[in-house]
Amino acid sequence: MGGCNEDKFLKEDPRDALYPENLLVDYNGFKSMITPLYGLMRAEYRRADAMGGSIALCLHSAWGGGVDNSWANNSHAEMKFLYNPKGITYTDLAIWNNIFQWGYRIINTANMVISRADNDGINWGSGADAENRKNEVLAEARFFRAWAYRHLTYSFGAVPLSTQEITGLNYRDDWDRASLSSIREVMAEDFQFAVDNLPLRTSNNSKVSGAVARHY
Numbered sequence: 001m002g003g004c005n006e007d008k009f010l011k012e013d014p015r016d017a018l019y020p021e022n023l024l025v026d027y028n029g030f031k032s033m034i035t036p037l038y039g040l041m042r043a044e045y046r047r048a049d050a051m052g053g054s055i056a057l058c059l060h061s062a063w064g065g066g067v068d069n070s071w072a073n074n075s076h077a078e079m080k081f082l083y084n085p086k087g088i089t090y091t092d093l094a095i096w097n098n099i100f101q102w103g104y105r106i107i108n109t110a111n112m113v114i115s116r117a118d119n120d121g122i123n124w125g126s127g128a129d130a131e132n133r134k135n136e137v138l139a140e141a142r143f144f145r146a147w148a149y150r151h152l153t154y155s156f157g158a159v160p161l162s163t164q165e166i167t168g169l170n171y172r173d174d175w176d177r178a179s180l181s182s183i184r185e186v187m188a189e190d191f192q193f194a195v196d197n198l199p200l201r202t203s204n205n206s207k208v209s210g211a212v213a214r215h216y
Contacts, residue, residue: 024113024119038206108165108166114163139213140194143208160177
C-alpha cells in the first residue's frame with residue numbers, strides 16, 4: 001500500500017475518550033488519576049461483589065476473622081473463617097483472591113502515575129510551583145502504593161514487588177515473591193516521600209496529608 005504511512009497509521013491518537021496518553025499530560029490530568037486511588041482505598045469497606053468479586057462480604061472482614069468481635073450468622077463457605085478460627089487457613093477462599101487483586105489494582109494504578117510523571121513535556125505549571133505540584137502528585141501515588149503493600153504483606157507475607165507501570169512491553173505472568181525486607185524498604189521510602197512532600201494538615205480531611213503518612 002504505497003499511499004499508507006505505517007508510522008502514522010499505527011500510532012494511536014485517542015481523541016474521543018480518556019486514556020493515559022491524553023489525560024496524564026498536565027497537573028490536572030494527574031490529579032484526576034489520583035482520584036481513583038482514593039476510591040480504591042475506600043473499597044476496603046465495600047462488598048467484594050460490588051468490585052467484580054464473587055461474594056457479598058466487605059474486604060476488611062477478612063482481617064477480623066478469629067477475634068472476639070467478628071462473627072458470621074450463617075455457614076456460607078466463604079464466611080466460615082469469621083466464626084471458626086481454623087478456617088483462617090483456607091487460602092483458596094474468594095475473599096483472599098479479591099483482596100490480592102484489589103491490592104494490586106491500587107499498586108498498578110499508582111505505578112502508572114509514578115512512572116508517567118517523569119515523562120517529557122508534562123505541564124506542571126510555571127515557576128517554582130511546578131516542581132511542588134509534581135512532588136505532590138508523586139507523594140500521593142507513593143503513599144497509596146505503600147499503603148497497599150502494607151495490607152498485602154500483612155495478609156500474605158512475601159508477595160511480588162512491582163514498582164514500574166505494566167505495559168505491553170514488560171508484561172509478565174511469572175512473578176516471584178520478593179522478600180519482606182525488600183518490600184518494607186520500598187514502603188518506607190514511599191511513606192517518607194509522602195511525609196516530606198505533603199502538607200502536615202490539609203483543609204480537606206478526605207485527602208492524604210503528611211500527618212497520615214507519618215502514622216504509618
